[in-house]
Amino acid sequence: MPANNLDDSLSQSLKSIELLFKKTAPIITRILERSLEGKDLSVSQIINLFLTKGVDYEALLTVGNFLRKQTVGDIITYVVNRNINFTNVCVKRCGFCAFSRTADSQEGYHLPLEEIVRRSVEAHNYGASEVCIQAGLPPNMDGRYYIQLCRAIKKIIPNIHIHAFSPEEILYGSKQSQMTIREYLKELKDVGIGSLPGTSAEILDDDLRKQISPGRISTAQWIEVITTAHSLDIPTSSTLMYGHVETVKHSAQHLLLLRDLQRNSGGFTEFVPLSFVHTEAPMFSHNKQLGIKAGPSKSEVLKMHAIARLVLNQDIPNIQVSWVKEGLVDSKECLNCGANDLGGTLMNESISTAAGSLHGQLVRPRDLRRMIRDIGRIPGRRSTLYKLIRRFDSPETDGEDPLDKLDSEQQKLLGSYHELIKIDRFRFSSKKILSSL
Numbered sequence: 001m002p003a004n005n006l007d008d009s010l011s012q013s014l015k016s017i018e019l020l021f022k023k024t025a026p027i028i029t030r031i032l033e034r035s036l037e038g039k040d041l042s043v044s045q046i047i048n049l050f051l052t053k054g055v056d057y058e059a060l061l062t063v064g065n066f067l068r069k070q071t072v073g074d075i076i077t078y079v080v081n082r083n084i085n086f087t088n089v090c091v092k093r094c095g096f097c098a099f100s101r102t103a104d105s106q107e108g109y110h111l112p113l114e115e116i117v118r119r120s121v122e123a124h125n126y127g128a129s130e131v132c133i134q135a136g137l138p139p140n141m142d143g144r145y146y147i148q149l150c151r152a153i154k155k156i157i158p159n160i161h162i163h164a165f166s167p168e169e170i171l172y173g174s175k176q177s178q179m180t181i182r183e184y185l186k187e188l189k190d191v192g193i194g195s196l197p198g199t200s201a202e203i204l205d206d207d208l209r210k211q212i213s214p215g216r217i218s219t220a221q222w223i224e225v226i227t228t229a230h231s232l233d234i235p236t237s238s239t240l241m242y243g244h245v246e247t248v249k250h251s252a253q254h255l256l257l258l259r260d261l262q263r264n265s266g267g268f269t270e271f272v273p274l275s276f277v278h279t280e281a282p283m284f285s286h287n288k289q290l291g292i293k294a295g296p297s298k299s300e301v302l303k304m305h306a307i308a309r310l311v312l313n314q315d316i317p318n319i320q321v322s323w324v325k326e327g328l329v330d331s332k333e334c335l336n337c338g339a340n341d342l343g344g345t346l347m348n349e350s351i352s353t354a355a356g357s358l359h360g361q362l363v364r365p366r367d368l369r370r371m372i373r374d375i376g377r378i379p380g381r382r383s384t385l386y387k388l389i390r391r392f393d394s395p396e397t398d399g400e401d402p403l404d405k406l407d408s409e410q411q412k413l414l415g416s417y418h419e420l421i422k423i424d425r426f427r428f429s430s431k432k433i434l435s436s437l
């Protein structure tokens with residue numbers, strides 16, 4: 001790449017990369033050079049990157065950071081949002097999921113429609129621009145429940161962005177209501193859904209899916225929901241879950257599948273690598289899977305973010321690090337090897353918390369900004385669809401978001417997952433989920 005097309009700091013970084021290339025293995029040098037030239041990588045080239053060590057590994061992370069800076073600059077974005085996981089009762093039994101409960105479990109909860117709306121209004125009053133809604137698949141659910149839910153929220157808060165329902169939930173809603181996926185998504189769009197989370201992907205390989213989550217949405221069904229959503233102008237995020245039984249070949253193929261889907265539809269807003277949280281996961285604690293890993297190592301996490309940058313840079317330029325999965329300290333390192341987004345404030349996080357994640361349920365905007373400045377970057381608040389709402393150039397002029405004012409005692413008023421599963425009035429009852437319509 002000609003250095004005269006780059007600003008000073010990029011030219012400096014490129015010189016450091018060239019020095020590193022004097023020490024890297026020739027095969028890795030060639031792959032990294034291809035990435036710097038904007039060329040596509042093959043499955044075998046990506047596998048080689050996943051296997052890097054020592055100076056090759058260091059060069060991979062450095063190139064990831066260089067491409068991040070060149071493509072999206074120094075602003076690290078976040079969204080002010082609230083997660084609402086309205087029920088943990090689910091008809092499926094995914095081996096990695098510590099969140100789901102059976103309908104007769106004493107820990108099965110379900111938030112009534114009015115409570116979901118109340119939490120959305122509360123989030124809006126705290127400055128949130130988005131509610132992110134995902135949950136278990138309750139038995140005998142009225143298929144139109146998700147549609148009613150969006151309608152009820154939009155009626156009270158028309159300008160909130162609803163980022164809701166994984167492809168698994170869309171498939172369930174459409175089956176329960178005997179509608180096609182297209183008809184179902186169209187109705188959701190008509191009642192104001194803004195985007196879908198691209199979760200329930202894990203690894204898009206059916207043999208592996210049968211091992212870790214028999215009965216889960218298939219690869220073809222996941223692709224059908226996502227591509228149908230994109231064709232209706234409903235954007236989605238994209239994800240990958242790693243650090244369990246997958247091989248690096250599975251991860252490489254998954255990344256290339258996402259890249260190719262994006263080239264056809266352009267509907268992915270971001271890519272989010274999700275570390276497997278093993279602590280409470282049934283397939284780990286019950287030893288159901290031989291050879292299962294206890295989540296990725298730190299170097300595997302950093303590699304994944306760097307490789308995602310190299311593979312997806314031209315097509316999905318936003319690589320998000322999940323602070324819920326990685327914690328605040330390691331998230332900063334991910335931002336130094338390819339990631340450019342910190343996700344959301346969340347307010348209530350249940351799914352990773354249930355799995356044993358200890359990184360909390362809320363990070364206030366001012367804490368996210370502090371983290372971003374710690375590594376010399378510029379914080380930026382964004383919308384769900386990556387429109388920059390505000391750039392924060394100096395702490396002196398930041399002002400205070402309503403969420404910033406919450407001290408730790410006040411944060412407890414938002415409620416926590418561990419309390420939620422014990423509250424009698426939210427105990428799951430299939431009658432309630434039907435009568436709330």
Ligand code: SF4
Nearest residue numbers: 090092094097100136
């Ligand atoms: S991952 Fe989703 S579908 Fe699978 S068991 Fe958990 S809540 Fe149910």
